[in-house]
Amino acid sequence: MPHEPAKNHDVIVVGAGISGASTALDLARRGVDVLMVDRFCPAAMASGWTLAGVRQSGRHRAELPLARSAVEIWASMDEELEAETFYRRTGNLRCARNEAEAKIILDLVKEQEAAGLDIALLKGREVQKLAPAVSEKVIVASYCPSDGQADPVATTKAIAEAAKRAGAKTLFGERVLSLDRDASGAVIGLTTEKRRLAAGKVVLCAGVYGNELINPLDLNVPMEVQMVTMMNSTPTERIIEQVIGTANATGSGRQEPDGKFRCGGGHETWNGDIVVEDGMPRVRPSVKNLLWAMENFCDLVPAFRQARIERIWAGLIDQTPDALPVLDEPAGAPNLVIAFGFSGHGFCLGPVTGRILGALVSGEDPGYDLSPFRLSRFNSWSGGEAAPLSLHG
Structure with missing residues (x-):
């Protein structure tokens, strides 16, 4: 199928997860002509x-300054978005x-x-x-x-709907094939499967698919895609x-407002299989990961053994070697901003990530030290042991 003629936008955001949607919202509120593109749909x-x-x-x-700012934003997001996020500050x-896990906790508390x-x-x-349902095995x-x-x-x-109300345009159900230079x-x-889209700048929030688009530009975020088992009761x-989670972040869980448990854990390298x-x-x-994740959470909350499983899925994590994301305007690719590699804990950061990316696109000071998140930090990295997963959002 021949591509449609190019259409101009100030900014195109690739990815309609929480980071991409938050970026589109920030830009739309600035009066920027922004288009959000995703091969599927939000979330x-x-x-x-x-x-x-x-x-x-x-x-x-x-990452802590970003998380603290994000938590402040979360407190008023329902009012800001005119919608229910079901956010609760429950601890x-x-x-x-x-004893080995206890040392991890002691060091964590001291540092933080x-x-x-x-x-x-x-x-x-x-x-x-504090939490009577937690197993007596938990000592610290x-x-x-x-x-x-x-x-x-x-x-x-x-967030995506708020972005649309603010003027953002959306294009869902089209896979982006390449970045044009x-x-x-x-x-x-x-260029998508159906059309070419021109833009002053492109913001790439494409998660595990990010490298597919920047590798042809001689850019790469070193990361291993991990598959984590999740379930609802x-x-x-x-x-x-x-x-509630383990000291070494091998698993975690919570109860949703309707009483369903949402929990998961265990991880293995993704083999690339995905179905639509x-x-x-x-x-x-x-099955191995599923059984392990179930047993791991039962070890924390024994009553979970009596729960009935309603839904099972796996989530994909774009895990970087240091477990920090890349938030950058990479050298050698003017007009491009990238934000992926969140390593399984980008959800909380989403609202502040959107503001940071909006500032970068607009040529403003984002208000945070972004040097730990630059792509160039990996210039001398030649492989080796990666930082562990952190699965709490």
Whole structure:
């Protein structure tokens, strides 16, 4: 099929997850002619698959200022978006079941107290006093009361709708095939399966598909795509309020407002298999990962053994070597801004990520030190052991 003629936009945002939708919203509110493009629809992949924790605890020191700002934004998002995100500030418990895990928690609390975060160390029965459903195997836990949780699909769709009301245009159901450049190497738009689209700038929030589009530009974000098993139970009696996870972030879970457990864990390298059913992408977890994830969460919340499983899926994580995202205007590709590699914990950051990217596109100071998130930090990286996953949102 021949491509339609190019159409001009100030900015095209590729990806309608929470980062892309938040960027489109910020730009639209600035009066920018912005188009948001996605091969599926809002929240179709990582932003819809996530646990949807909204946390500051357990963050890398470089990421903590962004998370703290994001949590402030989350407090008034329902009013701002004129929609329900189901955000609740219920706290986060990160649990240790043995001495090795306890050391992780002790170090975490010490470091984050020093960074100014309100976080407490709970020992022994203090854990079960706060959260009676937590297993007595848990001997130590960190507790951050200002952390919380939200509905990932409702939130992302609400942001996308707010962006449309502010003037953003959308193009869903079309895969972006390539970024287009002029003779100087500057990005001037993109080509989808059906058309060419011209733009002053392109913002790439494409998650696990980001490298497909920047590799032809001689750019690459080193990352390994991990597959994490997730599940929902049927509605059950409410027994936990906090987001509850393991010290080493191998698994976590929470109860949604309707009483359903949403939990997951375990990870393995993605083999590339993905299916599209009813227009939506699906990744199927392995039996091994499923059994491990179930047992791991039961070890934290024994009552989960009585739950009935309603839905099972796998989420994909764009895991970078240092578990930090890339937020950058890469050298050698003028007019391009990239934001992916969130390593499984970009959901909370989404609202502030959108503001940062909006500022970069507009040539403004984003208000944060972005040096830890530059692509150039990987220039001397030649492979090796990557940072561990962090699965709390």
